[in-house]
Amino acid sequence: xxxxxxxxxxxxxxxxxxxxxxxxxxxxxxxxxxxxxxxxxxxxxxxxxxxxxxxxxxxxxxxxxxxxxxxxxxxxxxxxxxxxxxxxxxxxxxxxxxxxxxxxxxxxxxxxxxxxxxxxxxxxxxxxxxxxxxxxxxxxxxxxxxxxxxxxxxxxxxxxxxxxxxxxxxxxxxxxxxxxxxxxxxxxxxxxxxxxxxxxxx
Ligand code: FES
Ligand code: FES
Numbered sequence: 001x002x003x004x005x006x007x008x009x010x011x012x013x014x015x016x017x018x019x020x021x022x023x024x025x026x027x028x029x030x031x032x033x034x035x036x037x038x039x040x041x042x043x044x045x046x047x048x049x050x051x052x053x054x055x056x057x058x059x060x061x062x063x064x065x066x067x068x069x070x071x072x073x074x075x076x077x078x079x080x081x082x083x084x085x086x087x088x089x090x091x092x093x094x095x096x097x098x099x100x101x102x103x104x105x106x107x108x109x110x111x112x113x114x115x116x117x118x119x120x121x122x123x124x125x126x127x128x129x130x131x132x133x134x135x136x137x138x139x140x141x142x143x144x145x146x147x148x149x150x151x152x153x154x155x156x157x158x159x160x161x162x163x164x165x166x167x168x169x170x171x172x173x174x175x176x177x178x179x180x181x182x183x184x185x186x187x188x189x190x191x192x193x194x195x196x197x198x199x200x201x202x
Contacts, residue, residue: 048067049064049065049066049067050064050065050066050067050113050116051063051064051116052064052065052074052112052113052115052116053116053117054115054116054117054118054119054120055118055119055120056075056079056081056120056121056122056125057081057120057121057122057124057125058125061079063078063079065078065112065113067111067113068111069111069112069113070107070108070109070110070111070112071098071100071105071107071108071110071111071112071114071115071120072084072086072089072096072107072108072110073086073112074112074115075098075107075120075122078112081122081124083122083123083124083152084096084097084098084107084122084123084152084153085149085150085152085153086108087149087150087153087181088108089108090108090109091106091108091109092181093150093153093180093181094106094150094153094154094157094179094180094181095149095150095152095153095180095181096108096153097152097153097154097156097157097180098120098121098122098123098156099119099120099121099122099156099159099160100115100118100119100120101118101119102119102121102160102163103160104156104157104160104161106179121156122152122156123152123155123156126155126156126159133155133159134197134200134201135155135158135159135162135193135194135197135201136155137197138192138193138194138196138197138200139151139154139155139190139193139197141193141196142189142190142192142193142196143186143189144186144189144190144192144193145182145184145186145189145190146184146186147183147184149183150180150181150182150183150184153180154177154180154182154190157177157179157180158177158190158193158194158197159201161173161176161177161194162194162197162198162201163201167194167195167198170191170195173191173194173195174187174191177190177191177194
C-alpha cells in the first residue's frame, strides 16, 4: 500500500467528515437556537424533574421530565415514539401534531408536564392492531404523501378535524388543514384522502 495514498485517503476522509459535520451543524443551528429543552444530565443538574402520569396510546405511562421539556422531545427521545416528527420546532409546520384529550396540539409548543393526567395519542396509537385507521388507509390509497415526513402530522390533524365535524367541503378541509405544511406539495391527494376517510369515519 502506498503511504501517500493512505494519507490521501485519510485526508479526504477528514475532509468529508469536516464537510458533513459543517453541513449538519449549519442545518441544526436554527433548531438549537430556539430549543428550550435540555439533555437529561443538564436537566438533573439545573432543575428538579417533575413526574408526569399520562395515558399514552391507551397505556398508562409514568415518566420524569425536565419542566422545560416539550411533549415532542419527551415522546421522541424519552418514550421512543418517533412517529411524531420534528420539523420546524417552533409551531409553524404541523409535523409534530398529536392529540391531547382528543384535540390536536402542536407537541413542539406543548410542555410535557402539562400532559399530566391527560390522554395523549400519537400516530403509533391510531391503528387497531393490524388494522389501520381509516385515515391512514385513505392516505395510502390516495397517495397522500411523497417523502412522508409531514404525514403523521397530517393524519393526526385530519383525524381530529373530522372528529370535530369540521370537514364539510374541500375548501373547509384546506382551510382547517392549513397549519400542516407539506414540502412535497401533496395537498390535492391529502384532500382526496381526507374526503374518503371522512365517509368511513362517520
Ligand atoms: Fe411543531 Fe413544526 S415541529 S409545528
Ligand atoms: Fe413530503 Fe409532505 S410528503 S413533506
